[in-house]
Amino acid sequence: MKPLLLGAGVPEHQLFIISKTYKTKTLATAFDWLHDLFMSQQYGDCLIVWRSVEPETWERYRLLDVQGLTEQRLLIEKSKPLIRLWKNKRPRLFMNRQKELCPECEETAVFTYETHQYDDLFYIKECTICNKVYRIDK
Numbered sequence: 001m002k003p004l005l006l007g008a009g010v011p012e013h014q015l016f017i018i019s020k021t022y023k024t025k026t027l028a029t030a031f032d033w034l035h036d037l038f039m040s041q042q043y044g045d046c047l048i049v050w051r052s053v054e055p056e057t058w059e060r061y062r063l064l065d066v067q068g069l070t071e072q073r074l075l076i077e078k079s080k081p082l083i084r085l086w087k088n089k090r091p092r093l094f095m096n097r098q099k100e101l102c103p104e105c106e107e108t109a110v111f112t113y114e115t116h117q118y119d120d121l122f123y124i125k126e127c128t129i130c131n132k133v134y135r136i137d138k
């Protein structure tokens with residue numbers, strides 16, 4: 001699901017889930033919401049376009065900054081309703097932000113989390129006050 005959502009324009013950081021213990025109710029709510037998204041007409045419409053090209057080809061388009069191909073224009077068109085759905089009542093689990101003490105600026109700051117762009121063996125978190133970026137190994 002993740003490559004398609006990224007391809008459809010969902011920001012990487014919204015697909016990151018901070019690894020910590022969540023309440024069962026929180027997880028169940030998030031799972032139901034994601035399942036509804038997965039079963040939606042909007043997701044299905046995107047999936048048809050997404051599957052018209054191999055995942056490696058989408059990745060190559062991104063790396064080489066290829067734009068304006070028919071399948072890309074179609075994906076942009078079909079992803080608009082999906083993005084609207086993605087923004088509607090999205091559970092906090094997909095928010096990737098939490099308050100922590102920053103060792104650098106010694107403030108309690110909101111940290112944003114995301115996976116590293118080229119290496120999924122670690123992720124990064126950034127302090128929203130001093131912008132210090134920390135690398136966290138998985």
Ligand SMILES: [Zn+2]
Nearest residue numbers: 102105127130
């Ligand atoms: Zn800081």
